[in-house]
Amino acid sequence: ETGVTQTPRHLVMGMTNKKSLKCEQHLGHNAMYWYKQSAKKPLELMFVYNFKEQTENNSVPSRFSPECPNSSHLFLHLHTLQPEDSALYLCASSQLTGVEQYFGPGTRLTVT
Amino acid sequence: DAKTTQPPSMDCAEGRAANLPCNHSTISGNEYVYWYRQIHSQGPQYIIHGLKNNETNEMASLIITEDRKSSTLILPHATLRDTAVYYCIVRSLIYGGATNKLIFGTGTLLAVQP
Numbered sequence: 001e002t003g004v005t006q007t008p009r010h011l012v013m014g015m016t017n018k019k020s021l022k023c024e025q026h027l028g029h030n031a032m033y034w035y036k037q038s039a040k041k042p043l044e045l046m047f048v049y050n051f052k053e054q055t056e057n058n059s060v061p062s063r064f065s066p067e068c069p070n071s072s073h074l075f076l077h078l079h080t081l082q083p084e085d086s087a088l089y090l091c092a093s094s095q096l097t098g099v100e101q102y103f104g105p106g107t108r109l110t111v112t
Numbered sequence: 113d114a115k116t117t118q119p120p121s122m123d124c125a126e127g128r129a130a131n132l133p134c135n136h137s138t139i140s141g142n143e144y145v146y147w148y149r150q151i152h153s154q155g156p157q158y159i160i161h162g163l164k165n166n167e168t169n170e171m172a173s174l175i176i177t178e179d180r181k182s183s184t185l186i187l188p189h190a191t192l193r194d195t196a197v198y199y200c201i202v203r204s205l206i207y208g209g210a211t212n213k214l215i216f217g218t219g220t221l222l223a224v225q226p
Contacts, residue, residue, distance in 0.1 A: 004155075033213070043156070043216040056213060090155050099146075101214060103155025 002026055004104035006091050012110045015081060021107050023074040023091030032074040033101065034066060035090040043090065049074060050096060081111045116200045121221040124194075130187040132220050134200030137181040142204045145176060146214070147185045149196040156199065156216070159185065190224045197221050 004025045013019050025032065034046040048056035049068040063085075065077040074091055088108055092101040117135040124130040136145065146161040160167055160174045162183075167174045173186040187194055199219040 042218050045213050045215070048213055088153070092155070099144075099161065100158045101156075103157070106153070106155055108153075
């Protein structure tokens with residue numbers, strides 16, 4: 001595997017479910033990001049991790065819980081989501097300067 | 113970070129040069145101009161960035177005006193695969209902390225026509 005991978009690519013979940021999105025980067029980067037892209041809206045930055053430490057939480061509701069166990073892996077734990085949380089969730093990584101961010105293909109999430 | 117303004121959409125004929133403008137009139141001296149693109153339902157892809165000199169790589173050229181208040185991304189020979197939303201982003205190059213983040217706007221939808 002090369003670049004940034006995300007699993008699953010598609011996820012349908014009910015509002016009472018708990019699920020997790022996984023991101024893995026094979027680029028040796030030390031910063032990782034979660035973005036959300038709702039239909040017809042710009043990408044919204046959710047979280048930033050530098051060297052496994054969270055450095056940015058862009059006022060994200062607590063039903064989204066990120067986890068960064070090491071510099072190569074990033075998770076987004078989901079629980080009691082709302083239908084308006086349906087979106088494309090994108091993971092990215094970069095060197096610490098963040099000049100060039102590499103994005104994964106995204107997870108298309110539908111909350112029913 | 114400075115705000116950017118881009119046209120919502122543009123058309124370009126296949127094989128011709130695509131010139132995508134971006135206005136960033138409030139840019140400050142330490143802020144760079146970045147361009148990314150997002151092909152439908154994929155993650156964004158970095159294209160190029162620059163401070164004040166024109167830049168060129170294998171994907172595109174970036175022309176920044178002398179006063180740095182606007183820039184143009186040039187795809188020299190557009191193909192159908194270049195159809196995407198193109199984002200112009202301005203941010204400073206500060207190392208570490210919470211500042212290595214990108215703020216995406218609505219971008220320009222470039223439609224390359226056969």
